[in-house]
Amino acid sequence: MSGSLLKNFLKFSYGSLIGLFLGLATTMLTTRLFPPEAFGKVTMFELLLKVGMIITIFGADQAFVRFFYEEDSQKRGALLYKTLRIPLFCTLLLTLVIITWFEPITFFLVEEPSIKVAVWLVIGIIAQLLFRYTQLVIRMQQKGNLYSLIQILQKVFNLSFILIFFYAMGNKFEVLILSKIITIMLLVIVGIYIGKNFWKLNNIRDKETKHSQMEIFKFGAPFVLTIFISWLFESFDKIALRQWSDFEELGLYAAAMRLVALIMVVRQTFSTFWTPVAYEKFEKAPEDRLFFRQITIIISFILFLLAIVSISIKDVLVSLLGSEYENASSIMPFLVFMPIFYTISETTVIGINFYKKTKMHILIAVIACSFNILGNWVLVPKFGALGASISTAFSFIIFFTIRTQLSQRYYKVNYPTIKIYIMTLIVSCYALYSVFITNFWWNIVVGIIPTFLLITIFFKDIYNILKNKTKIISKI
Structure with missing residues (x-):
C-alpha cells in the first residue's frame, strides 16, 4: 500500500474511532435517561428511515460515485443535481404514501397513530438523502479530514441535542428522534457549505453532462x-x-x-x-x-x-x-x-x-x-x-x-x-x-x-x- 493511500485511509478513519468513543458515551448516558421501550421505538423509526432512504435514493448515489471521475471537473455540480432528480421524485411519492397511510405506519413504529411522527419521518428521509450526497461530495474529493470532522460533529450534535431536549421534554422517545433529525439537518447545512461549488443553484440549469438521466437510472436501479x-x-x-x-x-x-x-x-x-x-x-x-x-x-x-x-x-x-x-x-x-x-x-x-x-x-x-x-x-x-x-x-x-x-x-x-x-x-x-x-x-x-x-x-x-x-x- 502506498504511503499516500495509507495517509488517506487514516484521514478517513480517525473520525470513526473518535465517533466510537463519543457514541459509547452517548449510549451510556441515554440508557440511564431513557427506558428500553423508548430505545425500541427509536430503533423502529431508524429502521424505516433507512428503508425510506433505500427506496427514495433509487441507486442514484451509486451512479454519482461511478460517473464522478468520468465527468469534467466543471460539470460535476451539474452531475450532482442530475442524480438528485430521481431521488427527489421518489421522495415526493413516498411522502404521499406516508401521509396518506400514516396511521398504520406510525402504529407499527411506535404503537400509536401519530401524524407528528409521520411528518418527522418524511423530514428525516429528506434530510438523510441530502446528507448522503453531502458526504459523497466530500468523499469523492478525497477530503478525508473533513469527512472525519463530519462524523465527529454528528456524534457531538446528537449528544448535545439529546441533553437539551431531555431537560425540556423528559425521557420521551420523541427526544431521541428529534435529536437525530435536527443533527442530520445541521450536518446537511455544514456539508453544503463545505461543497458549495457543487451545490450552486446555477448547476441545476446545466444540462450538458456526459451521462444522461436514462444512463443514471439504468445504472442505479439494479442496486x-x-x-x-x-x-x-x-x-x-x-x-x-x-x-x-x-x-x-x-x-x-x-x-x-x-x-x-x-x-x-x-x-x-x-x-x-x-x-x-x-x-x-x-x-x-x-x-x-x-x-x-x-x-x-x-x-x-x-x-x-x-x-x-x-x-x-x-x-x-x-x-x-x-x-x-x-x-x-x-x-x-x-x-x-x-x-x-x-x-x-x-x-x-x-x-x-x-x-x-x-x-x-x-x-x-x-x-x-x-x-x-x-x-x-x-x-x-x-x-x-x-x-x-x-x-x-x-x-x-x-x-x-x-x-x-x-x-x-x-x-x-x-x-x-x-x-x-x-x-x-x-x-x-x-x-x-x-x-x-x-x-x-x-x-x-x-x-x-x-x-x-x-x-x-x-x-x-x-x-x-x-x-x-x-x-x-x-x-x-
Missing part, C-alpha cells in the same frame, strides 16, 4: 434490489422482535448491539482499507494468492480474539448501560458474530469482486436473508431477543460460507476455512455458556479456554507471518 435485500438481511431481527415480542425486548437488543460497536468499527475501517488494497494487489500480482490467505489469517485471529474478550467482559460492558438494561448481557454474546463474519468474508469474497460477478451478491443476500427470516420466525416468539441474536449469528455464518465458496469458483485461495469453522464452534459454545452464567469472574476464567485454543490453532500461521512481516508489509 435498489441488492441494497434492499441486504437491509432486510441485517434488519429482520429487529422487525421480528417488533412483530413477535415487545418494545422492551427490542430496546434491550438495540442497546446490546451498541456494545459490539468496537468490532463494528473494525469492520467499517477494515472494509475501507481493504478494498483498494485488494484490487491494487490483484492488478499487480494476481498470482500471489498467499497474500490473501495471510490477510484472512490475521483478520480472523484478531476478530476471534476480540469476540472472546467481548464475551468474557460482557457484564462490565452491560454495566455501562445502567440497571434497566442488565438483561442485555444474555443477548450480547451472539451479536459479536455479525461483524466478525462480515469482516472475514470481505477477505474471502474477493473472487466475485475481481471478476465482476456482482449478481452473485444478490444470490448470497437472498439465501442468507432466507435463513435469517426462518430463524427469527422459529426462535423469536419463544426466546425473544436471545432468539434474534442466535438467528442473526447463524445467518452470518451462512453468509460467510456462501461468499467464500462462490468466490473460490473464480479465484481459488487456500483460506484457513477449517480453522475458522473450528473456532466458530468453540466461540459458539462459549457464547452459549456465557448466556446462562451469572458469575462474572468465572465467565472470564472460562474465557481462557477458547483463547488458548485460538492461539494453538493459529500459532504456526501467525508465527510464520510475524517471521516474514517485512515481506508482507512490503506487499501492501
Whole structure:
C-alpha cells in the first residue's frame, strides 16, 4: 500500500474511532435517561428511515460515485443535481404514501397513530438523502479530514441535542428522534457549505453532462434490489422482535448491539482499507494468492480474539448501560458474530469482486436473508431477543460460507476455512455458556479456554507471518 493511500485511509478513519468513543458515551448516558421501550421505538423509526432512504435514493448515489471521475471537473455540480432528480421524485411519492397511510405506519413504529411522527419521518428521509450526497461530495474529493470532522460533529450534535431536549421534554422517545433529525439537518447545512461549488443553484440549469438521466437510472436501479435485500438481511431481527415480542425486548437488543460497536468499527475501517488494497494487489500480482490467505489469517485471529474478550467482559460492558438494561448481557454474546463474519468474508469474497460477478451478491443476500427470516420466525416468539441474536449469528455464518465458496469458483485461495469453522464452534459454545452464567469472574476464567485454543490453532500461521512481516508489509 502506498504511503499516500495509507495517509488517506487514516484521514478517513480517525473520525470513526473518535465517533466510537463519543457514541459509547452517548449510549451510556441515554440508557440511564431513557427506558428500553423508548430505545425500541427509536430503533423502529431508524429502521424505516433507512428503508425510506433505500427506496427514495433509487441507486442514484451509486451512479454519482461511478460517473464522478468520468465527468469534467466543471460539470460535476451539474452531475450532482442530475442524480438528485430521481431521488427527489421518489421522495415526493413516498411522502404521499406516508401521509396518506400514516396511521398504520406510525402504529407499527411506535404503537400509536401519530401524524407528528409521520411528518418527522418524511423530514428525516429528506434530510438523510441530502446528507448522503453531502458526504459523497466530500468523499469523492478525497477530503478525508473533513469527512472525519463530519462524523465527529454528528456524534457531538446528537449528544448535545439529546441533553437539551431531555431537560425540556423528559425521557420521551420523541427526544431521541428529534435529536437525530435536527443533527442530520445541521450536518446537511455544514456539508453544503463545505461543497458549495457543487451545490450552486446555477448547476441545476446545466444540462450538458456526459451521462444522461436514462444512463443514471439504468445504472442505479439494479442496486435498489441488492441494497434492499441486504437491509432486510441485517434488519429482520429487529422487525421480528417488533412483530413477535415487545418494545422492551427490542430496546434491550438495540442497546446490546451498541456494545459490539468496537468490532463494528473494525469492520467499517477494515472494509475501507481493504478494498483498494485488494484490487491494487490483484492488478499487480494476481498470482500471489498467499497474500490473501495471510490477510484472512490475521483478520480472523484478531476478530476471534476480540469476540472472546467481548464475551468474557460482557457484564462490565452491560454495566455501562445502567440497571434497566442488565438483561442485555444474555443477548450480547451472539451479536459479536455479525461483524466478525462480515469482516472475514470481505477477505474471502474477493473472487466475485475481481471478476465482476456482482449478481452473485444478490444470490448470497437472498439465501442468507432466507435463513435469517426462518430463524427469527422459529426462535423469536419463544426466546425473544436471545432468539434474534442466535438467528442473526447463524445467518452470518451462512453468509460467510456462501461468499467464500462462490468466490473460490473464480479465484481459488487456500483460506484457513477449517480453522475458522473450528473456532466458530468453540466461540459458539462459549457464547452459549456465557448466556446462562451469572458469575462474572468465572465467565472470564472460562474465557481462557477458547483463547488458548485460538492461539494453538493459529500459532504456526501467525508465527510464520510475524517471521516474514517485512515481506508482507512490503506487499501492501
